[in-house]
Amino acid sequence: xxxxxxxxxxxxxxxxxxxxxxxxxxxxxxxxxxxxxxxxxxxxxxxxxxxxxxxxxxxxxxxxxxxxxxxxxxxxxxxxxxxxxxxxxxxxxxxxxxxxxxxxxxxxxxxxxxxxxxxxxxxxxxxxxxxxxxxxxxxxxxxxxxxxxxxxxxxxxxxxxxxxxxxxxxxxxxxxxxxxxxxxxxxxxxxxxxxxxxxxxxxxxxxxxxxxxxxxxxxxxxxxxxxxxxxxxxxxxxxxxxxxxxxxxxxxxxxxxxxxxxxxxxxxxxxxxxxxxxxxxxxxxxxxxxxxx
Numbered sequence: 001x002x003x004x005x006x007x008x009x010x011x012x013x014x015x016x017x018x019x020x021x022x023x024x025x026x027x028x029x030x031x032x033x034x035x036x037x038x039x040x041x042x043x044x045x046x047x048x049x050x051x052x053x054x055x056x057x058x059x060x061x062x063x064x065x066x067x068x069x070x071x072x073x074x075x076x077x078x079x080x081x082x083x084x085x086x087x088x089x090x091x092x093x094x095x096x097x098x099x100x101x102x103x104x105x106x107x108x109x110x111x112x113x114x115x116x117x118x119x120x121x122x123x124x125x126x127x128x129x130x131x132x133x134x135x136x137x138x139x140x141x142x143x144x145x146x147x148x149x150x151x152x153x154x155x156x157x158x159x160x161x162x163x164x165x166x167x168x169x170x171x172x173x174x175x176x177x178x179x180x181x182x183x184x185x186x187x188x189x190x191x192x193x194x195x196x197x198x199x200x201x202x203x204x205x206x207x208x209x210x211x212x213x214x215x216x217x218x219x220x221x222x223x224x225x226x227x228x229x230x231x232x233x234x235x236x237x238x239x240x241x242x243x244x245x246x247x248x249x250x251x252x253x254x255x256x257x258x259x260x261x262x263x264x265x266x267x268x269x270x271x272x273x274x275x276x277x278x279x280x281x282x283x284x285x286x287x288x289x290x291x292x293x
Contacts, residue, residue, distance in 0.1 A: 038256050041249035053250040058227045062235035063254065068143070069231060070211045073150040077207055081158025082200070086188070088159075089166040090174060100163070103156050114152050115220025118145060141223035146231065149217035154207045161203035162196055169195055202269045209262040213255055 043050050053059065087093075088100055106114065120126045122139040132139060139145045173195070177187040193200075215233040222229040230238060232251060239248035 035256055038249055038252050041246065042253040044249075045246055049246070050250050050253075053247045054254070056247075058230070058238075059235060059247070059251055061227050062230050062232045062251070065143070065146070065230070066212050066232040069146050069150050070208050072147045073154060073211050074204060074208045077151055077154050078158050078200075078204055080155060081160075081162060081203060081207075084159040085162035085166050086192070088163055089169075090171055103159050106153050106155050111149075111153050111214065111216030112220060115149055115217035118149060118152075118217075118221050122148075140221050141225065141229055143229075145221035146218050146229065149221045150211045150214050153214055153217050154210045157207040157210065158200065158203035161199045161206070165196055165199045166192070198269055202266065205262055205265050205269070209258060212258055 054063075084099070084103055088096055119140065121128060122132060122145065123129050124133060139148070173191050174187050177191045178184075182190065212231075213233060214231075215237075218231055219234055219237075222231065222234060224230060224234055224238070226238060232255060236248050236251045236255070239245075239251060
């Protein structure tokens with residue numbers, strides 16, 4: 001008599017239906033419903049009112065400041081992520097694991113705490129406050145502070161996408177290129193970059209999305225000065241506190257649209273293989289992924 005196999009988890013209709021229903025209900029209530037409300041309320045008074053609201057000077061400045069912050073912070077964090085991933089996966093040095101832990105710190109610290117810490121570093125009573133004031137350099141309540149806070153909260157995104165992929169790919173291809181006389185930059189652009197390009201773009205998209213949507217850290221270091229240091233998320237809160245709900249929803253719809261575009265780009269890159277850990281062959285030889293030591 002054949003041994004009875006244990007039932008599979010998906011064979012119980014009641015259990016399967018319950019789990020799927022819970023997930024669908026939570027997605028509808030927590031994710032889909034707020035997006036629908038934003039879109040409906042933003043255009044509740046028509047396209048003309050929406051365009052007028054977005055065209056206001058303070059809103060336009062908030063959009064401009066958000067874009068400028070992203071244009072500065074994202075390239076810097078991209079370069080940092082590539083350098084960090086390269087150092088951690090391609091070199092052996094003391095403190096490599098400590099560096100990996102340090103890169104993850106922004107994920108475990110509240111953005112507001114990060115913003116407050118910048119006050120104690122660059123504020124008038126902070127570590128470098130007197131020196132910056134004597135040099136007439138303004139960090140806080142200005143664009144530099146906003147960029148620094150945005151860079152802090154988004155620092156891990158590119159590195160986090162690249163490190164697992166580059167670790168799995170190992171060092172063989174780079175070492176082979178180096179042995180053939182290629183310089184470090186030539187090795188990166190000719191060997192490493194083609195193998196990580198999709199994961200890199202994936203990390204850049206996530207980093208850009210978080211920069212544009214960051215609220216906590218930026219709210220502390222910007223000073224919330226209307227028309228000067230308000231990014232788009234801060235401006236949305238300001239409009240809401242001014243009892244301009246339609247204007248707040250109109251501004252929020254821009255961030256919601258950004259989220260949708262980011263999601264579409266994410267799906268496209270995932271289909272192209274971004275973030276999938278693959279190890280290219282070297283002269284047809286199969287190699288085992290390296291691990292951090």
